[in-house]
Amino acid sequence: MEEILVGIHMHTRYSDGNGSHADLLKAALKAGLDAIIVTDHNVLVQDAETYLQEKRRKVLLLVGEEVHDQTLKGGGSHLLVFGHNRELAQYAPNPQALINQANSNHGLSFIAHPYEDTLPAFGEAEFGWRNWEVKGFTGIELWNQLSEFKTRSQTLPGAIRNALFPRGMMEAPLERTVKLWDELLLKHKQPVVAIAGNDAHNLIIHKGPIKVHIYTYEFQFRSFSNHVMVPNLLKGEINQDRAMIYEALANGHTYLANDQIHSARGFRYTVNTKDGTFILGDRVDSSSGLTFQVRLPIHGHIRLFKDGKMIKESWDREILTHITTEPGIYRVEVYQDYLGKHRAWIFSNPIYAF
Ligand SMILES: [Zn+2]
Numbered sequence: 001m002e003e004i005l006v007g008i009h010m011h012t013r014y015s016d017g018n019g020s021h022a023d024l025l026k027a028a029l030k031a032g033l034d035a036i037i038v039t040d041h042n043v044l045v046q047d048a049e050t051y052l053q054e055k056r057r058k059v060l061l062l063v064g065e066e067v068h069d070q071t072l073k074g075g076g077s078h079l080l081v082f083g084h085n086r087e088l089a090q091y092a093p094n095p096q097a098l099i100n101q102a103n104s105n106h107g108l109s110f111i112a113h114p115y116e117d118t119l120p121a122f123g124e125a126e127f128g129w130r131n132w133e134v135k136g137f138t139g140i141e142l143w144n145q146l147s148e149f150k151t152r153s154q155t156l157p158g159a160i161r162n163a164l165f166p167r168g169m170m171e172a173p174l175e176r177t178v179k180l181w182d183e184l185l186l187k188h189k190q191p192v193v194a195i196a197g198n199d200a201h202n203l204i205i206h207k208g209p210i211k212v213h214i215y216t217y218e219f220q221f222r223s224f225s226n227h228v229m230v231p232n233l234l235k236g237e238i239n240q241d242r243a244m245i246y247e248a249l250a251n252g253h254t255y256l257a258n259d260q261i262h263s264a265r266g267f268r269y270t271v272n273t274k275d276g277t278f279i280l281g282d283r284v285d286s287s288s289g290l291t292f293q294v295r296l297p298i299h300g301h302i303r304l305f306k307d308g309k310m311i312k313e314s315w316d317r318e319i320l321t322h323i324t325t326e327p328g329i330y331r332v333e334v335y336q337d338y339l340g341k342h343r344a345w346i347f348s349n350p351i352y353a354f
């Protein structure tokens with residue numbers, strides 16, 4: 001297994017971002033990502049998928065879209081779709097039809113920023129999800145950097161501080177979104193894959209005569225990504241590399257990490273059963289016993305959850321082991337102290353034991 005870093009959810013001038021595909025590629029290469037998935041609003045940009053190569057490093061740009069109903073009063077219900085090959089924005093008024101179309105066009109679909117707050121200081125609305133009866137989507141955006149910024153910036157001084165010192169802004173995925181994820185996992189009785197979304201726009205904030213560049217593409221890519229477990233590193237052949245990344249994401253072979261705190265590369269979450277060793281996202285048979293193991297690249301505060309409840313934790317360790325025969329949905333969170341706060345560092349996708 002190899003570990004690649006994939007940035008998901010970003011905008012260019014094709015919608016409301018302040019940059020180009022070339023700007024995204026340059027920023028991703030500088031930030032050390034292996035691939036990025038661009039999701040402009042309601043447009044599936046054609047013939048833009050490409051690599052940027054520099055010396056021995058390369059980064060792959062893939063194109064999906066963020067679909068929403070532009071006639072919906074107040075907005076909201078944004079769906080990230082990628083892996084499909086035809087425009088699906090016309091299905092936006094009916095989110096279930098949109099998800100069904102994504103599925104029948106070999107697309108993956110993720111509910112973007114399920115919850116967030118308005119940003120009163122900058123007159124920004126909130127665009128949470130409105131249609132909770134939907135089924136059949138691949139997963140949810142558990143951690144969205146822009147939603148976290150909006151939600152943690154409810155006063156003007158707070159908004160200015162978080163705009164100018166973004167490193168100190170990120171604390172954890174929003175609690176209500178994590179709770180929602182646990183509920184969806186139990187309700188759907190099938191995998192709900194969690195991803196991290198940068199929602200990068202290369203933002204320019206205008207406040208009177210002042211114009212400030214905040215949350216640049218490169219900053220957002222450095223701070224936050226999806227660590228995707230794949231059979232091999234990117235080969236440089238677009239169709240193969242694209243298929244490999246989308247298959248790993250569809251199967252939940254991925255964890256999200258705030259790499260600003262410390263590179264999470266090397267985090268491993270596995271389970272041993274009579275049938276062998278399995279990784280995050282896998283479904284396993286619990287009948288002959290399960291040995292879960294969490295390993296970190298440096299010590300941290302590890303918390304193991306079963307069906308949404310914490311069942312074990314270890315402080316300042318690099319390893320946590322748990323032996324059981326109980327079926328359930330097991331997932332891991334890891335925390336670190338950084339800039340004076342105990343912050344979420346890693347959120348794993350679950351291992352599903354039946
Ligand atoms: Zn959105």
Ligand SMILES: [Zn+2]
Nearest residue numbers: 009011066199
């Ligand atoms: Zn977006």
